[in-house]
Amino acid sequence: MKEIDLQLLSQIVKIPGAPGFEEKIRNFLIAEIAPLVDDFYVDNIGNLVAVKKSKVENAPKLMLSAHMDEIGFIVTHIDEQGFLRFHTLGGFDPKTLTAQRVIVHGKKDLVGVMGSKPIHVMSPEERNAVPKIQDYFIDLGLSKAEVEEFISVGDAITRERELIELGHCVNAKSIDNRICVYILVELLKHLKGENLPIEVYAVFTVQEEMGARGAVTATHAINPDFALALDTTIAYDVPGAKPQEMVTKLGFGPAIKLLDSSVISDRRMVAFLKQVAENNSIKWQYEILTGGNTDAGPMQRSGKNGAIAGAISIPTRHIHQVIESAHKQDVVEAVNLLFESVKSFNSYNWAY
Numbered sequence: 001m002k003e004i005d006l007q008l009l010s011q012i013v014k015i016p017g018a019p020g021f022e023e024k025i026r027n028f029l030i031a032e033i034a035p036l037v038d039d040f041y042v043d044n045i046g047n048l049v050a051v052k053k054s055k056v057e058n059a060p061k062l063m064l065s066a067h068m069d070e071i072g073f074i075v076t077h078i079d080e081q082g083f084l085r086f087h088t089l090g091g092f093d094p095k096t097l098t099a100q101r102v103i104v105h106g107k108k109d110l111v112g113v114m115g116s117k118p119i120h121v122m123s124p125e126e127r128n129a130v131p132k133i134q135d136y137f138i139d140l141g142l143s144k145a146e147v148e149e150f151i152s153v154g155d156a157i158t159r160e161r162e163l164i165e166l167g168h169c170v171n172a173k174s175i176d177n178r179i180c181v182y183i184l185v186e187l188l189k190h191l192k193g194e195n196l197p198i199e200v201y202a203v204f205t206v207q208e209e210m211g212a213r214g215a216v217t218a219t220h221a222i223n224p225d226f227a228l229a230l231d232t233t234i235a236y237d238v239p240g241a242k243p244q245e246m247v248t249k250l251g252f253g254p255a256i257k258l259l260d261s262s263v264i265s266d267r268r269m270v271a272f273l274k275q276v277a278e279n280n281s282i283k284w285q286y287e288i289l290t291g292g293n294t295d296a297g298p299m300q301r302s303g304k305n306g307a308i309a310g311a312i313s314i315p316t317r318h319i320h321q322v323i324e325s326a327h328k329q330d331v332v333e334a335v336n337l338l339f340e341s342v343k344s345f346n347s348y349n350w351a352y
């Protein structure tokens with residue numbers, strides 16, 4: 001792969017899919033991947049599982065995951081003036097909500113804005129206080145009766161922001177983790193017609209942002225021998241960052257995960273990915289993420305036999321904001337690394 005399909009990526013990023021409300025992005029992905037795979041199904045929790053079979057008898061199973069949910073909110077209350085209160089679905093830094101537009105997904109999608117107390121009427125103590133989620137409300141510009149015609153408690157809310165090109169980067173909301181959803185779709189395109197040494201289960205998981213719930217059930221059912229999570233990671237390569245704090249840098253290639261708070265990557269998987277990258281002149285970097293986790297943790301331990309597990313991560317600036325940035329070449333190299341890895345699994349000595 002040499003360049004990103006910006007039209008496809010823009011679609012994948014834009015389609016709403018808060019945790020527990022992934023049906024629209026799942027339906028889009030079913031249409032995209034159905035011609036590319038031997039079989040697919042949706043499990044009881046909502047994971048989309050696509051299967052590429054191998055002609056090798058008793059071929060080992062490789063599970064690849066990219067979570068399709070995005071951080072969002074859920075409506076908890078409609079007040080007498082028609083303003084919405086909400087609860088978060090996923091992790092948010094409250095200060096990033098200021099002056100943002102959102103989309104409330106009820107009987108009809110309604111655009112709203114995140115409102116809070118104007119600075120002009122704040123006390124000195126309030127001006128200096130760290131904002132809290134509870135300080136915000138959503139203004140739809142409608143009366144309570146008009147709001148309740150379309151919106152109910154329990155409806156999902158996602159953030160509104162288009163994808164743009166920003167220098168060498170793509171910039172949008174929900175790069176986490178729609179960039180890896182895109183990568184997994186591109187991988188399936190590249191694998192079409194290939195004779196695979198392993199059986200590939202490409203899983204678009206649900207509710208990762210709420211504790212990697214989809215990955216637990218999918219791994220338990222598939223019981224993979226090998227597992228790779230595809231997700232974003234922090235690129236703190238910005239002013240004020242110390243070298244040891246950066247985690248990863250944009251433009252230095254996809255990251256091979258060493259650990260996060262839920263997993264210590266299997267040393268064999270780390271060595272294998274490094275070898276494939278270097279044999280194919282693919283730029284790469286290590287990732288050590290001391291806070292945060294991905295599907296890699298449950299994928300490693302939720303199957304009957306456990307899995308030789310790791311992760312490939314896309315360095316991302318401004319993560320969990322609506323201005324997330326990923327370097328286009330890192331994305332291209334991630335697809336290439338995955339493609340070459342899938343073809344090479346049976347040529348590596350996986351013994352301890």
